[in-house]
Amino acid sequence: MIVTKRVYEAPDPQDGYRVLVDRLWPRGVKKAALKCDEWCKTIAPSAELRKAFHAEAIDFAAFREAYRRELEASPEAARRLAALVRKQRLTLLYSARDTTQNHAQVLADFLRELA
Template sequence: MIQCKRVYEQAGPGDGYRVLVDKLWPRGVKKTDLAYDEWCKALTPSNELRKAFHSETIDFSAFSQAYREELARHADEGMRLAALAKKQTVTLLYGAKNTEQNHALVLADWLRHL
């Protein structure tokens, strides 16, 4: 199972394997305070794509499509996480304020379909 959670939420027993999926370390969080198992920068959006989305140069639909194209270039890393999610819960940790339109949700959907 794959789920998404903001880094600012408390870790819970149902989180399983916790993966930080932001390219930049989340603001206001000490590295010693975040409970996570790995920081997977390989599956994060490129800086250019991230900046275009946050500046509203592109909408969420265009961002999602472009991000999926970037993810396709890292299929091996995706397959590794997808395989892990078949054995245990994997929680993708993200820092975005928007809980309905963010890269972690696109990533989770992409991983579920590998």
Template sequence: MIQCKRVYAEASSEDGYRVLVDRLWPRGIKKTDLACDEWCKTLTPSNELRKAFHSEAIDFDAFSQAYREELAQHQDEGLRLAERAKKQTVTLLYGAKNTQQNHALVLADWLRHLKIS
């Protein structure tokens, strides 16, 4: 199972394997204080795409499409996380305030639809 959670929410035993999926370290959190198993920068949006979305130069639909195109270039890394999610819960941690439209949700959907052989 793959789920998403704000990095500022309290860690839970139900989170399973916790992966930070932000390119930048979240504000206000010390590296020693964040309960996460890995920081996966490979599957984060590029700086250009991230900045375009946050400055509202592109809308969420355009962002999602462009981000999926970027993710397609990192299929191996995605398969690694998707494979782990078959065995245990994987929680994607993100810092965005918007819980309805953010890159972690796009990433989670992309991971769920990867073809694992």
């Protein structure tokens, strides 16, 4: 099972393996305070794609397609996380304000297809 959660939400024992999937460290969160098993920067969208989406130069549909192409071009980290899903629950941590249209949701869908 794959779930997504904002880094600002309290950890839960049921979270399983917790992975921060942002390229940048979340604002206002001390590294020692964030309960995560791994910070996987390489699986986050490229800086150019992230900036285009946040500047509203592209909409979410275009962002989703471009991010999926990036994931397909470098699938190593995604394959590794998908393998974890077969063994335990995986919680993808992100800092975006929007809980429905963000890269963690796209990544979760991508990983579900691989698992």
